[in-house]
Amino acid sequence: MGFFEIFAGALSAFYAVIPSYGLAIILLTLFVRLLVIPLSIKQVRSQREMQRIMPEVKAIQKKFKGDRQKINEETMKLYKEHGVNPLGGCGPLLLQFPILIGLYYVIRRPLAYMGYQLKEGVTTRFPAPHDYAPRGGVTGLLGTIQHSRLANDLFEHTLAAVRFLGIRLDCSSSDALKKFDPSSVGQACGSGLLSALPYLFLVLVMGFTTYYMQKQLQATRGNQADQPGANQMQMMTRIMPVFFMFLGFSFPSGVVLYWITGNIWMIAQQQLILRVVPHEPTPAKKNGGGSGSGKALATKPAKGTPTKSDGDNGQRSPTRASKPHPSSKKKKKR
Secondary structure (H helix, E strand, O other): OOHHHHHHHHHHHHHHHOOOHHHHHHHHHHHHHHHOHHHHHHHHHHHHHHHHOHHHHHHHHHHOOOOHHHHHHHHHHHHHHHOOOOOHHHHHHHHHHHHHHHHHHHHHOHHHHOOEEEOOOOOOOOOOHHHEEEOOOOOHHHHHHHOOHHHHHHHHOHHHHHEEOOEEOOOOHHHHHOOOOOOHHHHHHOOOHHHHHHHHHHHHHHHHHHHHHHHHHHHOOOOOOOOOOHHHHHHHHHHHHHHHHHHHOOOOHHHHHHHHHHHHHHHHHHHHHHHHOOOOOOOOOOOOOOHHHHHHHHOOOOOOOOOOOOOOOOOOOHHHHOOOOHHHHHHHHO
């Protein structure tokens, strides 16, 4: 069992539960996302802690202004003390690359990782099912995959097995746009813009959901203008959707479906985690920056401000205003 056979086995297992190639990919996506939930919670906690210690980060920047090396050293010490990773939001995203690579090859040539091998003399880039033959002597888990329902359907009813919502999950937008492709995949995917529209629509949804998810993750960190790594995160928010749309143009639509499903899951999960993980308020500054100090200062008169004025607008000091006038005592005695 190699790296790609693991993904082939997972798809076969989910396909055995629900005999739909598209739904098997969606179930695989949800399974992977469930596995990384602890990492997502840790990421949100790190972002919340980043907001909480921002006054201390700004104090370091002010104290060592002009000494970038010292600022970086002290800031990293502070991050280590509070368990903060300024680029922690990239972790779940980077974990998706190995899965994307695995799914790319498995969806392009699924039988090659299900206990089948190419017949002698076949050299085409995208072999058809009849170009494969079951590998002999396969046992164990790989043998189970070879005799799975997914492997049988892909081998005997390829077009029906790979279709989902009217498109082929082993085809890409670039495949559908080609007017002529000698490979069997290219011929069956389409031959122009009209046939490529459903595939292009998936790519656009891929880019939009990626952008929305990145903006949502960025919003959880509050005002990022003065945070270290803020420029990198903002740049990633702009570049990542375009980058993945570029990749998605040549990805099989099954891989694009995986990415879209993962984005939707993350958007919903992020909303839930934000409710579960409590938001700790940012501590007030010690010297005149917090709300408490502001209230204290408001009750004290500034230096040089007159507290008594016998003839200025009838104002009196608080101490003298509290004493009753002698004439009022006489009136009371009467």
